[in-house]
Amino acid sequence: MRHLLKKLLPSVAVALTVTSSSLPMPARAQTYPIDCAILLCLSGGWPASVPCARARAEFIRRITPWPVEPPLQIWRCPMGASYKTSPSSNSVDRIYEAFFQDNSTGPRQSYPAGGAATPIEAAWRTPEAPNDLVLADRALQLVQDRADIDISGPEFNFVRSIRVFDVRYARQHESGRDGDCNRSAIVVLGTYGTQGDFSWQRSSITALPEAHVGLERWGEHCPGIYHRSVFVDWRDYEGNYGFEQVNY
Structure with a gap:
C-alpha cells in the first residue's frame, strides 16, 4: 500500500x-x-x-x-x-x-x-x-x-497537511510624532478537516512557516514593511515538504 x-x-x-x-x-x-x-x-x-x-x-x-x-x-x-x-x-x-x-x-x-x-x-x-x-x-x-x-486513514494525511496562509496585509512603520513602531496585520489560515472539508481561522505573523519570505524583519527595530501574500505548504504521501508563495 x-x-x-x-x-x-x-x-x-x-x-x-x-x-x-x-x-x-x-x-x-x-x-x-x-x-x-x-x-x-x-x-x-x-x-x-x-x-x-x-x-x-x-x-x-x-x-x-x-x-x-x-x-x-x-x-x-x-x-x-x-x-x-x-x-x-x-x-x-x-x-x-x-x-x-x-x-x-x-x-x-x-x-x-x-x-x-x-x-x-x-x-x-x-x-x-x-x-x-x-x-x-x-x-x-x-x-x-x-x-x-x-x-480519515493515514494514507490521506497529505490532504490534511495542506495549509493556506492568507496574509491580507502586514504593515510596520514608525509613528511620525513619537517614534513608536506601529504594527498591524491580518492573517488567516485555511486548513482541511478529516474528510477534506476546508475552513478558515484567524492566525498571526508568528505562525507563518520559515519558508515564507517578505516578513523576515518584522519585529526587528522598525523598518518600513508593507506586505501581502498567500502561502500554501503541504507534505506529500512520503512526507516530503513543498510550498508555493504568491505575493500581491
Whole structure:
C-alpha cells in the first residue's frame, strides 16, 4: 500500500489519455476532473507530466488573489462513493480508480449491505442510527464540501497537511510624532478537516512557516514593511515538504 502511489504516479499521463480516448470528441475538453489530478499529483510530489503540470498550475491559480480559493477541492473529485459504513482499507486505490471509472451513469455509490435499502435511503441514514431514515426536510442530503469516500486513514494525511496562509496585509512603520513602531496585520489560515472539508481561522505573523519570505524583519527595530501574500505548504504521501508563495 505504501508504495502504491509511488508506482502509479508515473502513469498519470497514460491514465488520463486512456480516459480521454474513450470519450466522444466534443467531450474531450473535460476528460477528467482537475481536482482528481491535483489529488493524485500532489500526493506524489508533483511528478513531471503534462497532467500534473496543469494540475499544479490550477492549484496555484486558486491561491492567486482575488478571491483565495481552497487549492484542492476534493469534493469535486468523484471517487466512487457517497456513503460509507466503515473506513475503506483500500482508499488509496480509489484515487487511482477515479480516473478510470465509468461516469456515464453518474458516480457509483456505496451503501449498507443487507435489507432493501435503496441508494437514496442509504444516503439518508446516519452512522448513529443506520436503520432509521433522516426525514427532516425530505430532501436527499448530498455530500458537499468534503470527499465522497472515507479519507480519515493515514494514507490521506497529505490532504490534511495542506495549509493556506492568507496574509491580507502586514504593515510596520514608525509613528511620525513619537517614534513608536506601529504594527498591524491580518492573517488567516485555511486548513482541511478529516474528510477534506476546508475552513478558515484567524492566525498571526508568528505562525507563518520559515519558508515564507517578505516578513523576515518584522519585529526587528522598525523598518518600513508593507506586505501581502498567500502561502500554501503541504507534505506529500512520503512526507516530503513543498510550498508555493504568491505575493500581491
